[in-house]
Amino acid sequence: MIHLLLVVIYLSFISLGLPDALLGSAWPSMYAGFDVPISYAGVISMIIALGTVVSSLQSDRLSRSLGTGKVTAFSVALTAAALFGFSVSRSFWMLCLWAIPYGVGAGSVDASLNNYVALHYASRHMSWLHCMWGIGASIGPYIMGYALTGGQGWPAGYRSIAVLQVVLTAILLVSLPLWKGQRTDAGAGEAPDKPLTLREIFRIPGAKEVMIAFFCYSAVEQTTSLWASSYLALHAGFSTEQAAGFASLFFIGITVGRAFSGFLTIRMDDPQMIRLGQGVIAVGIIALLLPLGEFFTLVGLILIGLGCAPVFPCIIHSTPAHFGADRSQAVIGVQMASAYIGTCVMPPLFGLIANHINVAWFPVYLILSLAVMVWMHEMLLKKSGQRLS
Structure with a gap:
């Protein structure tokens, strides 16, 4: 039964990833019809991120009162309704x-399932869980690209993903009995009786650094997710239909990378995995920066995805080693909030750059965010090194 529940959880994270890249892949075909500037994708992205922040901060309360299974089912259903709403929207304010x-739906699924897997399953499942997200995020742009090339338009792409979400909601409802009575195999129950305040968390050595590192990671991942298609279409010479499909290469890189990360962690520790990922991201961005042609531009997107793959799950997994098991849950909560704030702020900021300067600054924006991430992670290791020795 435990393994069957794990399959359901994996399916839920596929569902979480399915709509994540839809806006970025469809926006080059959408914005002209709504008579808004290209930068307005950042407005929608910011609203989504704000809803995610709010729901993630409430996820602990909801999970305690309803249980993770019910929260997940309700959240997926809410996301399905929102996607149907996107498909019938005829004005920007409706979007x-x-x-x-x-x-709101995406944030509840993300926070609740990350916490549940951290408490009830071995650490390798964290990488594979996020691999499932990558599968969904890779499939989404292909579905949208198929709808665009088939002449059905972007609303059909959103409707198709909504239908898949409805199917998953039904699976989650049927699986609700599986969520009851599970026990931890990952050392749960070590959190302090009294939750830490934000001030107390900020005083922990390395806490501010890991929050900034998470913020910058989200800047790299989410800016690439939202703007890669526009960069390909408006700067790299691809058609809008090609750009919508090729943008999924980034998510393919994340998916493949996270599938292998679960095995690499057997031989490499978390700091090594994070440094490896950061190095691969740098190579991918350089491939975008250099005038090497369309092929290397696409290779660069794959490499950025491969590099992103181990960073997020390994930072989460290393939290107890950095801060102690008794404080890890509080710190992880703030880390997730920092990641969502990065999602809220950084992609829209690049939208302004793309609109008022040039979308060609995309790789420069990414490499600056990466540099700060690397710096903060190294500072984190220095301040909390005694916990890793």
């Missing part, structure tokens, strides 16, 4: 309105 339940 903004439907972005609210979209973000």
Whole structure:
């Protein structure tokens, strides 16, 4: 039964990833019809991220009162409704309105399932869980690209993903009995009786650094997710239909990388995995920067995805080693909030750059975010090194 539940959890994270890249892949075909600037994708992204922040901060309370299974089922259903809303929207303000339940649903699934897997399953499942997200995020742009090339338009792409979410909601409802009575195999129950305040968390050596590192990671991942398609279409010479499909290469890189990360962690520790990922991201960005042609541009997107693969799950997994098992849950909560704030702020900021300067600054923006991430992670290792010795 435990293994069957794990399959359901993996399916849930595929569902979480499915709509994540839809806006970025469809936006080059959407914005002209709504008579708004290209930068307005950042507005929708910000609304989604704000909803995600709010729901993630409430996830602990909801999970305690309803249980993770019910929270997940309700959240996926909410996301399905929002995607249907996107598909029938005929004005920009309607997109903004439907972005609210979209973000609320996504945030509840993300926070609740990450916490559940951390408490009830071995650490290798964290990498594979996020690999499942990558599968969904890779499939989404292909579905959207198929809808665009088939002449059905972007609304059909959103409707197709919504239908898949409805199917998963039904699976989750049927699986609700599986969520009851599970026991931890990952050392749960070590959190302090009294939750730490934000001030107390900020005083922990390395806490501010890991929050900034998470913020910058989200800047790299989410800016690439939202703007890679526009960069390919408006700067690299691809058609909008090609760009929508090729943008999924980034998510393919994340998916493949996270599938292998679960095995690499057997021989490499978390700091080594994070440094490896950061190095691969740098190579991918350089491939975008250099005028090497369309092929190397696409290779660069794959490499950025491969590099992103181990960073997020390994930072989460290393939290007890850095801060102690008794404080890890509190720190992980703030880390997730920092990641969502990065999602909220950084992609829209690049949208302004793309609109008022040039979308060609995309790789420069990424490498600056990466540099700060690397710096903060090294500072984290220095301040909390005694816990890793």
